[in-house]
Amino acid sequence: MHKPVTIVILAAGLGTRMKSRQAKVLHQAGGKTLLQHVIDTALTLTPPERIFAVIGHQADRVRQAVAGARIGFIEQREQKGTGHAVMIGRDSMAHLDGYLMVLYGDSPLLRSATLRRLIAQETEGSAAGILMSAQMDDPTGYGRVIRDGRGHVLDVVEQKAGTPEQLAICEANMGIYCFRADLFWKHVDEIQPNNSAGEFYLTDMPAILTRAGHTVEAMQIDDPGEALGINDRAQLAMVDAIFRERKRSALMAAGVTLIKPETITIDSAVEIGMDTIVEPFAQILGKTTVGENCRIGACSIIQNSHLGDAVEIGAFTLVNTSILERGVHAGPYARLRMDNHVEAGAHIGNFVELKKTRMRAGAKAGHLAYLGDSDIGARVNIGAGTITCNYDGFKKHPTQIGEGAFVGSNSTLVAPLEIGAGAYVAAGSVITQTVPPDALAIGRGRQENKPEWAKKRRHLAKAVEAIKSGD
DSSP: OOSOEEEEEEEOOOOGGGOOSSOGGGSEETTEEHHHHHHHHHHTTSOGGGEEEEEOTTHHHHHHHTGGGOOEEEEOSSOOOHHHHHHTTHHHHTTOOSEEEEEETTOTTOOHHHHHHHHHHHHHSOOSEEEEEEEOSOOTTSOEEEEOTTSOEEEEEOGGGOOHHHHTOOEEEEEEEEEEHHHHHHHGGGOOOOSTTOOOOGGGHHHHHHHTTOOEEEEEOSOGGGGOOOOSHHHHHHHHHHHHHHHHHHHHHTTOEESSGGGOEEOTTOEEOTTOEEOTTOEEETTOEEOTTOEEOTTOEEESOEEOTTOEEOTTOEEESOEEOTTOEEOSSOEEEESOEEOTTOEEEETOEEESOEEOTTOEEEESOEEESEEEOTTOEEOTTOEEEOBOSSOBOOEEEOTTOEEOTTOEEESSEEEOTTOEEOTTOEEOSOBOTTOEEOOSOOOOOOTTHHHHHHHHHHHHHHHHHTO
16 A cells, blocks of 8 residues: 555434344444454454544443543534434544545454455546446345446435436445545545435545546455444344354364364354364353363353463363463363452363362362352362352452362351461351361361161151150
8 A cells, every 4th residue: 555544434323123222333243343354354444543433322331331442532422324424433533644545343254354455446447436246147135336437436316316227226335445545535525415315425426526526446356245234133144144254264274173063153353273173052251262282062152362382172161261281170060250360181071060279280179169259279179069258348468378188078268368378267167267288177076976866756757746646
């Protein structure tokens, strides 16, 4: 690109056909909002200071949703058409030289390579603008591209305004444009609301530029679905499926094994290393990264987490906002609820729940435990049924267990609490005080056996029953 490109993304509409109280561009496909997909594509073409989103409905929520992209925003308080949406950005964009590309916040499938072709056709030729078009068997609902004898674009005629001869044309306007910025801003005020809706249509620009003596061209794409704008939930589901199929295909091409891939859900931002195996119906979501040679069990859900190499996640295990280092084993049926850090080689077994807990290298919790707000030392063994009582009804308290300690089954650890390195906690204990290193802590009542008690209890029960029955 010899001159820079400014990109404006039209994203102000509510999307009434979505039947939603949420702005259309905030709906998600492939794990990202529709607008974020478009922004991510735009960022491959030009820096963020040259990208502007025109927002309207739920403007504050839209800004917040894509704040990390560091792009500019233009607020369209009244929606008066696509031309008006660009015109109100004059103060932000008219001083920027080079080229102006128009995209839509509800058209997330456009590929960077396709848009680079559009820019290249504009920059390498002499046209004032290039529009994207496609030949369609049934272009109903799309504007028709009207060309002259040399193939230049004379006009774009909308479905409602077309004559029968014009509507017989099968070349449809996809609504994506790349203009010479200086000529666009020079002539943009010539767009007038001379249509039944009384709106300013961007589709008027080809005819305006042609009347001014400039040339407008069209670049045809093979797949019109790439420029699809999402209007309803069915189209949203279709686009979501496309993104997920793209992601699965890319991962398999990079050396990841997906068992029954059509059942697996993987978000666009996920990264997975080679030789990792993902079993059926697993979901890997958000900004999760998975190392090499891992195994993700069937029906497990991993979200916004980091898994090192050789991690094994058992079936039906949930991992959220957690770090699992190399060689960790978690599950099946485990739940790492939030903000956990599990160090290398640690083991989390079935029906174990972790919350804001650090398990040091080699620590084990094999069965039926709850560990919250805890720091579990290296090589600690947590017995089945152990719980940390971290909440006193007002605030959370920490539990710290030193290296090499052993906590017996069915222990109740009442926080705040510290168990020293190498200490033992006897099974069935309620521990409320600090346990020194290498000590044995027993926090249970002494066992007492009462001879013949059960036999007497049974005889008494029979006697009571006899009295009731009158025998």
